[in-house]
Amino acid sequence: MLHYTFTAMKRTTIKDIGKMAGVNPSTVSRALNDSPDISVVLKNKIKAIAKELNYQPNLLATNLRKQKSFIIGLIIPHFSIYFIPSVLEGITRVLNKYGYKLLLLSSENDVSKEKENIQFCCRNSVDGILMSISESTVDAHHMQSATDQKIPILFFDNKIEDSSYHQVIMQDFKIGEEACLFLKNKNCKNILGVYGVANQPINIQRRLGFESQLSADITYHKIFATNETDIKEKVLAFLLNNPNIDGLFAINDELMMGTYMAILKQKVVQMDAITKIIVSDGKLPDLINTDIYYIQHDGLKLGGIITEKLVAVINNKSLATSIDVLEHETIIKNKRY
Amino acid sequence: MLHYTFTAMKRTTIKDIGKMAGVNPSTVSRALNDSPDISVVLKNKIKAIAKELNYQPNLLATNLRKQKSFIIGLIIPHFSIYFIPSVLEGITRVLNKYGYKLLLLSSENDVSKEKENIQFCCRNSVDGILMSISESTVDAHHMQSATDQKIPILFFDNKIEDSSYHQVIMQDFKIGEEACLFLKNKNCKNILGVYGVANQPINIQRRLGFESQLSADITYHKIFATNETDIKEKVLAFLLNNPNIDGLFAINDELMMGTYMAILKQKVVQMDAITKIIVSDGKLPDLINTDIYYIQHDGLKLGGIITEKLVAVINNKSLATSIDVLEHETIIKNKRY
DNA sequence: CTGTTAGCGCGTTCAC
DNA sequence: GTGAACGCGCTAACAG
Numbered sequence: 001m002l003h004y005t006f007t008a009m010k011r012t013t014i015k016d017i018g019k020m021a022g023v024n025p026s027t028v029s030r031a032l033n034d035s036p037d038i039s040v041v042l043k044n045k046i047k048a049i050a051k052e053l054n055y056q057p058n059l060l061a062t063n064l065r066k067q068k069s070f071i072i073g074l075i076i077p078h079f080s081i082y083f084i085p086s087v088l089e090g091i092t093r094v095l096n097k098y099g100y101k102l103l104l105l106s107s108e109n110d111v112s113k114e115k116e117n118i119q120f121c122c123r124n125s126v127d128g129i130l131m132s133i134s135e136s137t138v139d140a141h142h143m144q145s146a147t148d149q150k151i152p153i154l155f156f157d158n159k160i161e162d163s164s165y166h167q168v169i170m171q172d173f174k175i176g177e178e179a180c181l182f183l184k185n186k187n188c189k190n191i192l193g194v195y196g197v198a199n200q201p202i203n204i205q206r207r208l209g210f211e212s213q214l215s216a217d218i219t220y221h222k223i224f225a226t227n228e229t230d231i232k233e234k235v236l237a238f239l240l241n242n243p244n245i246d247g248l249f250a251i252n253d254e255l256m257m258g259t260y261m262a263i264l265k266q267k268v269v270q271m272d273a274i275t276k277i278i279v280s281d282g283k284l285p286d287l288i289n290t291d292i293y294y295i296q297h298d299g300l301k302l303g304g305i306i307t308e309k310l311v312a313v314i315n316n317k318s319l320a321t322s323i324d325v326l327e328h329e330t331i332i333k334n335k336r337y
Numbered sequence: 338m339l340h341y342t343f344t345a346m347k348r349t350t351i352k353d354i355g356k357m358a359g360v361n362p363s364t365v366s367r368a369l370n371d372s373p374d375i376s377v378v379l380k381n382k383i384k385a386i387a388k389e390l391n392y393q394p395n396l397l398a399t400n401l402r403k404q405k406s407f408i409i410g411l412i413i414p415h416f417s418i419y420f421i422p423s424v425l426e427g428i429t430r431v432l433n434k435y436g437y438k439l440l441l442l443s444s445e446n447d448v449s450k451e452k453e454n455i456q457f458c459c460r461n462s463v464d465g466i467l468m469s470i471s472e473s474t475v476d477a478h479h480m481q482s483a484t485d486q487k488i489p490i491l492f493f494d495n496k497i498e499d500s501s502y503h504q505v506i507m508q509d510f511k512i513g514e515e516a517c518l519f520l521k522n523k524n525c526k527n528i529l530g531v532y533g534v535a536n537q538p539i540n541i542q543r544r545l546g547f548e549s550q551l552s553a554d555i556t557y558h559k560i561f562a563t564n565e566t567d568i569k570e571k572v573l574a575f576l577l578n579n580p581n582i583d584g585l586f587a588i589n590d591e592l593m594m595g596t597y598m599a600i601l602k603q604k605v606v607q608m609d610a611i612t613k614i615i616v617s618d619g620k621l622p623d624l625i626n627t628d629i630y631y632i633q634h635d636g637l638k639l640g641g642i643i644t645e646k647l648v649a650v651i652n653n654k655s656l657a658t659s660i661d662v663l664e665h666e667t668i669i670k671n672k673r674y
Numbered sequence: 675c676t677g678t679t680a681g682c683g684c685g686t687t688c689a690c
Numbered sequence: 691g692t693g694a695a696c697g698c699g700c701t702a703a704c705a706g
Contacts, residue, residue, distance in 0.1 A: 011486055013699060024677050029701060037675060056482050059460040060401040061699035064682050069397070071440070071461075079422040079429075081620065089416045092443050096450075101457060103408070104441040106429050113433075120438060123396040124408075145393055149348055257624065264626060283418065287594065289601065289626045350683060361693045366685055374691060398683035401698050 012053040020049050032057070063125060072310060073103045073121035075114060077134040082253035083299050086281055090303020091130065098311050100127065109134040115142035122149050128310045132157045135197050135226075140165060152313040156306045159201045159323070166313060167323040168306050172202055175295050175328060176209020179249045179277045182293065182331050184213065186275045188247025192238070193222040194231060194255045206251045206279070221245075231258035236266050243268040248276045253284040260288055277331065296329040349390040357386050369394070400462060409647060410440045410458035412451060414471040419590035420636050423618055427640020428467065435648050437464070446471040452479035459486050465647045469494045472534050472563075477502060489650040493643045496538045496660070503650060504660040505643050509539055512632050512665060513546020516586045516614045519630065519668050521550065523612045525584025529575070530559040531568060531592045543588045543616070558582075568595035573603050580605040585613045590621040597625055614668065633666040 014028040021028065023042070031038045031046040032055075038046075049055075063069045074091065076084060088104075095102055103126060107114040114134050121129050122145045129146060131153055140162045146153055147164075154166040183191055193210055196203040207222070214220055223238060225231035231254075239245070239262065250256035256278045263271055271290050278284070280294040305326070313319050351365040358365065360383070368375045368383040375383075386392075400406045411428065413421060425441075432439055440463060444451035451471050458466050459482045466483060468490055477499050483490050484501075491503040520528055530547055533540040544559070551557055560575060562568035568591075576582070576599065587593035593615045600608055608627050615621070617631040642663070650656050 011699095015699080025699085026678080026701075027676060029699095030676085033701085039675065042675085054482060054485060056456060056460050056486070058401070058462070058699050059457075060397055060406070060462055061682090062701080064395070064397040064401055064684095064699085065701050067682075079426045081418050081422040085416040085418040085422060088441070089443075092416075092441075096445075102441050104425070104429075104439050106426075108433075119393060120396075123393050125395070125397050145391060148391060149393070261623065284624075286598065287621075287624045348683095351685095352683080362683085363685075363694080364692060366683095367692085370685080376691065379691085395683050398698090399685080401682095401700090402684050402686090404698080 011058070012055045013058070014055075017046060017049050017053065017055060020053075021046050067125060068127055069125045070099060071101050071103050071124065071126045072307075072314075073105060073117070073126045073129045074131075075105045075107055075117045075121075075129065076132045077107055077109045079106065080254055082257075082284055083281060083297075086283070086299030087303040090300040090305075091307045092303075094304050094307035094311070100311070107134045109136060111136045111142065118143055119145050122146055122151060125149075126151060128314045129153045130306055130310060131155050133160065135200060138199075150317065152310065152317070154306055154310045154313070156302065157202060159205075163323070164321055166309065166319075166321050168302070168309060168326060169323065170202075170297065170326050170328055172205035173209035173212075175279060176206040176211070176249075177213050178209075178295060178331060179206075179279075180210045180213035182277055183247040183249065183275060184215070184218070186247065188275055189217065190219045190242070190244050191221070191247035191249065192235075192242070192245050192259075193220065194235070194248070194250040194259050195222060195224050196251060196255065197226055198224055203251060210249055225255060225258070228254050228258040228261075231255050232262045232265075235259045235262035239263065239266040239268050245269060245274055248274050250276070250278040253278065253280050256280070256284060256292075257288075260290075282332075291333075293331055293333055295331055302326065348395070349392045350395070351392075354383060354386050354390065354392060357390075358383050404462060405464055406462045407436060408438050408440050408461065408463045409644075409651075410442060410454070410463045410466045412442045412444055412454045412458075412466065412468045414444055414446045414469060416443065417591060419594075419621055420618060420634075423620075423636030424640040427637040427642075428644045429640075431641050431644035431648070437648070444471045446473060448473045448479065455480055456482050459483050459488060462486075463488060465651045466490045467643055467647060468492050470497065472537060475536070487654065489647065489654070491643055491647045491650070493639065494539060496542075500660070501658055503646065503656075503658050505639070505646060505663060506660065507539075507634065507663050507665055509542030510546035510549075512616060513543040513548070513586075514550050515546075515632060515668060516543075516616075517547045517550035519614055520584040520586065520612060521552070521555070523584065525612055526554065527556045527579075527581050528558070528584035528586065529572075529579070529582050529596075530557065531572070531585070531587040531596050532559060532561050533588060533592065534563055535561055540588060547586055562592060562595070565591050565595040565598075568592050569599045569602075572596045572599035576600065576603040576605050582606060582611055585611050587613070587615040590615065590617050593617070593621060593629075594625075597627075619669075628670075630668055630670055632668055639663065 014025045018025040018028045028046055031043045032050060105117040107117055111134055129151060140160055143153055156168045159167060159169045195207050223234050225234055250259055277293040279297050281297050281299045285292045285294050351362045355362040355365045365383055368380045442454040444454055448471055451474060466488060477497055480490055493505045496504060496506045532544050560571050562571055587596055614630040616634050618634050618636045622629045622631050
């Protein structure tokens with residue numbers, strides 16, 4: 001066993017198999033690909049030899065030939081613990097179903113790295129790209145190389161203003177509206193809205209939706225933050241001057257978590273005195289020990305949907321681009337333990 | 338713009354560039370690879386043309402030629418939200434540093450899928466594989482194709498009984514010991530140990546370590562479970578008959594979370610009446626609202642370490658295999674908010 | 675049914 | 691300095 005480690009063991013190719021079987025390499029290729037042209041006996045013979053030699057087809061060669069890799073690229077801004085894992089799970093399940101694999105790339109919220117990633121995907125001839133744009137991305141100009149090569153791109157989460165791409169997004173404005181109406185219905189009068197960096201469509205829409213339903217009798221504050229730590233610090237400071245908050249809207253789990261920790265730490269206001277509503281896939285509400293309401297943003301489902309759509313596009317390039325808007329579930333009360 | 342979608346736009350190759358520059362394709366290749374053989378003027382001319390034509394080298398061809406892909410495969414059992422994201426982050430950062438990309442594969446805790454994944458990696462000539470084995474994996478026989486091809490594999494998390502592989506693991510036995518000593522020191526007399534499925538090395542070692550430090554004056558119970566829901570149900574039932582628990586050891590975040598929810602829900606015992614110690618990267622302790630102690634298992638750091646090691650092995654194939662044992666930090670008290 | 679030939683796009687050896 | 695020719699491993703077109 002160990003001596004294999006030091007022996008130059010060339011990988012077996014169809015040539016080798018051909019030599020052993022006394023046939024031409026191309027015959028081997030056809031046999032292994034179950035071409036109907038090859039007699040069953042020969043097929044079996046060749047397959048047996050292939051198995052014995054532990055033959056692994058070189059996909060680099062196959063792909064080069066076929067211009068297809070059965071790999072799809074996923075580009076995300078960063079690895080959020082709240083959402084990405086379930087999206088990944090959803091993507092992977094569908095991908096497995098169709099025999100595709102996943103090249104996972106993180107743009108680290110940087111457009112230039114995003115472009116690099118796109119190019120890497122292209123150079124490797126991925127069959128399609130799933131893309132959640134970075135915070136600093138404003139348009140799709142840097143995806144040129146992909147469109148040039150006719151590699152389909154599907155944007156999800158954040159909408160991009162370009163109808164030539166496939167997209168899957170949520171009804172973000174409506175989500176905001178619903179959240180506000182909910183808090184009003186709960187009779188909140190002093191509300192804090194917690195949002196991500198200002199320029200992302202998803203943030204803007206949810207915020208605008210929320211604000212569209214505010215009324216004059218409500219005191220409204222908003223805080224923008226980039227991450228959990230950031231929001232935590234800002235809320236800590238905020239609460240000192242505003243201990244009378246009775247309603248909270250957070251546009252995602254991460255921001256909610258930071259806010260939650262700040263409220264617990266600052267202690268100027270009782271956690272249960274605040275009515276909280278967030279957009280979440282439902283994991284965080286399970287984790288924390290307080291009543292919290294949420295609008296369902298199911299990562300597992302989203303992952304599945306975008307992947308199904310991308311695969312469909314790959315298999316039928318002529319599919320017209322469209323923006324699919326995902327229905328969300330109505331507000332759900334989190335069951336206390 | 339839109340008409341590109343319907344025009345057969347062939348990808349530009351070195352041939353095209355050669356034609357435009359009036360030189361041979363091989364010259365183009367050399368120029369773009371900064372061969373010292375090419376005059377600077379010609380180089381610049383060729384590079385300019387390449388840029389103008391938005392030339393994207395076909396890595397499938399390059400890799401086929403060089404037998405190297407600058408891709409490394411990561412195979413994990415499933416997408417745990419508590420640990421995997423930070424490991425991914427750690428891996429990606431280091432990978433970016435060296436220009437490698439990540440092929441992410443999930444075995445869904447299934448050995449046969451694990452084998453498939455390995456083979457897919459081999460067939461695509463990945464440069465190396467990072468591997469956290471599935472629950473049902475007992476040895477490394479199914480990695481044959483990788484070793485045949487001399488693709489280095491690095492195992493992390495769960496140890497595998499085969500010294501011919503590179504490994505990075507923790508001092509799991511010692512972790513168990515420390516946890517037990519800690520609870521004893523806190524004067525716990527009625528302790529519950531919560532473990533994963535019995536046959537995984539990581540689970541066994543932590544449990545054995547823990548049990549090695551038990552003494553006669555301690556009542557000790559143990560529960561084995563496969564996931565969060567599973568453990569939750571089991572603990573719910575358990576607590577009914579054992580309301581006097583005063584100490585808890587959970588070998589990871591996921592199991593802790595299920596236990597936590599069960600305790601809250603069952604209400605037969607006060608959460609704060611139990612001294613809790615877990616192995617965690619520290620995120621969960623931040624999330625939940627109770628004192629909890631933990632032994633640090635830093636995913637970000639681990640991801641970085643295993644990737645650095647794998648890259649080192651890739652660049653120097655002769656490196657002897659070794660089992661690196663990661664030092665863990667001593668027990669840390671979680672700061673209450 | 676099977677062999678021959680050609681080429682996917684690139685890097686490399688050997689000429690000159 | 692640069693061109694020509696070859697091959698990485700595989701598949702597809704054309705023969706027969």
